[in-house]
Every structure is written in structure tokens, then in C-alpha cells.
Amino acid sequence: xKHIITALVENQPGVLARVVGLISGRGYNIESLSVGPxxxxxxxxxxxxxxxxxxxxxxVTKQLNRLVDVIQVNxxxxxxxxxxxxxxxxxxxxxxxxxALIKTAQTAGATVVxxxxxxxxxxxxxxxxxxxxxxxxxxxxxxLDLARSGIIVLARSGAA
Numbered sequence: 386x387k388h389i390i391t392a393l394v395e396n397q398p399g400v401l402a403r404v405v406g407l408i409s410g411r412g413y414n415i416e417s418l419s420v421g422p423x424x425x426x427x428x429x430x431x432x433x434x435x436x437x438x439x440x441x442x443x444x445v446t447k448q449l450n451r452l453v454d455v456i457q458v459n460x461x462x463x464x465x466x467x468x469x470x471x472x473x474x475x476x477x478x479x480x481x482x483x484x485a486l487i488k489t490a491q492t493a494g495a496t497v498v499x500x501x502x503x504x505x506x507x508x509x510x511x512x513x514x515x516x517x518x519x520x521x522x523x524x525x526x527x528x529l530d531l532a533r534s535g536i537i538v539l540a541r542s543g544a545a
Contacts, residue, residue, distance in 0.1 A: 387416065388435045388442045388462045389538055395454040396422060396429045404431055404455070407448055413441060417470075417513075419535035428456065432537055465541040470516050471508070471534040473498070477527035478505040486526050493519045504529055 394400045401420055408415055417434035435445060442460060449458045474495075478486050483505065487497055490507050494515075499506040509519050513536055520531070 386436070386438065386462070388437065388445075388460060389466070389468075389536070390433045390435060390442070390446060390449070390458065390460055390462075391538065392431045392433075392449055392458045393423065393456040394429055394431055394452075395456065396427050397454055400429075400452075400454045401431065403452055404449065407452065408433070408435065408445055411444070411448075413437060413445060417535040419537050421537075432535070434536055459540070461538055461540055466538045467541060468512060468536055468538040469510055470513050470536050471510050472516050472520065473506060473508055473532045474520065474523060474528060475504050475506045475530040476523050477503060477529055479503065482526065489522065490519075493522060495519060 392404060394404065405415065405418070413435055415433050415435055417432075419432045420429055422429050435441065437445075442462070446458050446460055449455050476486060478500075486505060490497070490505075490509075493509065494511060495507040495509040497505055498508045507523070509516055511519075516533070520528070
């Protein structure tokens, strides 16, 4: 199971390294990691997707709560969420295939953010499953480069 954990932390040098070190030092993997400032000055939100069973989640959240710079840890795995991921994808686009490629991309909800002589860079924002499906759909066009933001989440009203 993939657990979604968020941590509000003090925006200080080394905090991210301590959080990641705590998790990886115990042999757990982080499949997705996103960090950014919140609306509160000096506070950042770390969003992680960590695979493992409930025992793994309980141990990780307990240990994260012990770190001095961690303000709050939430397990949002089963909470009602809004979640998104951003992907930039550069795809080979010879002139003969460009129109079909762009039409396919736009049908999937992607937008063209840059065009070059032999490539097109696309942007798609959506749920992880939709983003993964779009990436699979683009493979026949020869993916030249890809950057993913990692999942970001907010709990819906009434959730943790």
C-alpha cells in the first residue's frame, strides 16, 4: 500500500535532509517527495508517498513527530483528498506527426508549453493515475525528457 504522509516543518536548513534520512535510514523508500512553503512564514509542507504496510506508516509517523523541526505529521492515506501532480514532457515531434501528437495531447488535457524544430514540450496536471496514463500514451512518440513534480495533496474539509 502507498501511504501519503504530510509534515509541516520549520523552514530551516537541513530539515528536509533529516526527514529523508530518518525514513531512508530505516530502509523505507520514498516514491514521491514534494516540498514547498505554506501560507505561513517560515513553515514548509513536505508531502511524501511511502510504500509499505500499516506498521511501516506507524513507525515513520511516530519517528517524524520526534524531530525537533517537525510541527505536525498527518497520515492522509485514507482521508478524502485533492491531489495533483505536474509533469513536463518533451516528445519528439517531426513535422509529419506534430499535428496528431498535439491533438492527442490536448485530448488528454495536456497543453503545449514549448515547440522546437524537432520536439514539443507538453505540460499535464492531474491525478497520478491520469498522468501515468498520459505518459504511456506518449511513449510511441519517443519521449526525450520528462520531469515530474511528485504528488501534492490537501485534505478536503473535515479530514485530518
